[in-house]
Amino acid sequence: MTARALLLAAISMGPSTLQFPSESRDSIVLARGLRSMGCHVSSADDEQWLLRPRPLAGPVHVDTELSGAATRFLPPLAGLATGPVSFDGHPVLRQARLEPQLAAMSSLGIRVDSPTGGLPLTVHGVGHVPGGAVSLDSSASSQMVSGLLLVGADFDHGLRVRHEGPPLTGTPHVELTVTMLRAAGAAIDASVPDSWELRPGRLTGRAWTIEPDLVAAAPFLAAAVVTGGTVRVPRWPARAAQPTAALHEALTGFGARCTHTTDGLVVSGVDKPHGAEVDVARLGELVPVLAAIAALADAPSYLRGVRRLGGEPDLASGVCAGLAALGGAVEETPDGLRITPRPLHGGVFDTRGDHRLAYAGAVLGLAVPGVALSDVGTTAKSLPGFPSRWHRMLAG
Known part of the structure; x- marks a missing residue:
């Protein structure tokens, strides 16, 4: 929930607060990545974080360490930045299969350079993403779908994602993404199995109460x-x-x-x-x-x-x-x-x-x-x- 709230806050209008945020390493790495791209994230108070969105900009380098969430959530967001944003992480995550998500990002109008099909990679943002319809095999990690959905409401033409491949693992995590998108004011249709349609529209900052993990x-x-x-x-x-x-x-x-x-x-x-x-x-x-x-x-x-x-x-x-x-x-x-x-x-x-x-x-x-x-x-x-x-x- 903390990871998703951070991403949604970064593309929303106005500030957001996270009450009782997770203290996990994933949360810390994500918050640091958002700061490096230009967001204001105040985490001095352990029980409440404040995020104020700012225009995202490069050039900047983001170390995702050993965080799979940061590795799959932040690159799609970087497509909305102006300028290059490079990513790298722990050697274990350099073996992670990111090709389906990176190919989907390219189809949506995000320029990505990745010699190996994973980390290290560079996203060359131009300040907006055209969006549209895309299909990908996200059976390796449902985070690839969530990473696109969490920022898709800010794409020019919204986002239509379809999973094609073996049964999707981590379905409850995608359901959590959909639930939180709706709570943030997004219009998303998840009525068709393995398919999600997200209409374009600016989200509004809000107060999130984070459940125990x-x-x-x-x-x-x-x-x-x-x-x-x-x-x-x-x-x-x-x-x-x-x-x-x-x-x-x-x-x-x-x-x-x-x-x-x-x-x-x-x-x-x-x-x-x-x-x-x-x-x-x-x-x-x-x-x-x-x-x-x-x-x-x-x-x-x-x-x-x-x-x-x-x-x-x-x-x-x-x-x-x-x-x-x-x-x-x-x-x-x-x-x-x-x-x-x-x-x-x-x-x-x-x-x-x-x-x-x-x-x-x-x-x-x-x-x-x-x-x-x-x-x-x-x-x-x-x-x-x-x-x-x-x-x-x-x-x-």
């Missing part, structure tokens, strides 16, 4: 499930833009009790999680944490709807390798993961530089002595200070 909250909620304890996440909305209902259903399947109160969401566990069949089609990024719960359950579990968990690196293989290193049993199927609980032992849980895998290892460590994470620092991508927060939770 589902990915960052998941390990804390899972902690209650695997220990039989109780955890509360404050400011959890009863009606959320994220797929919180799917998470509630998953945790309930494992035997937990989920309760909304005036103070937020409260999750309480039982003595031992139950085995369950869980539909994770809308919870792709939470599969590692849900798999950790399943590995500690009293019976086998099946995580259905995994299909393909893309990213840098692949999540499904990371889950299987991490659990196997601790003595767990995971069977990959064409549509999911079948997890059979076994007595687990200590060892190194390889996070592969992925915050979502690190969260899974932390959950396992609550019940298995001697679990060590290869890199806990990677959690800063979604939640800086995770280790200290984890300790405070355990201390009650």
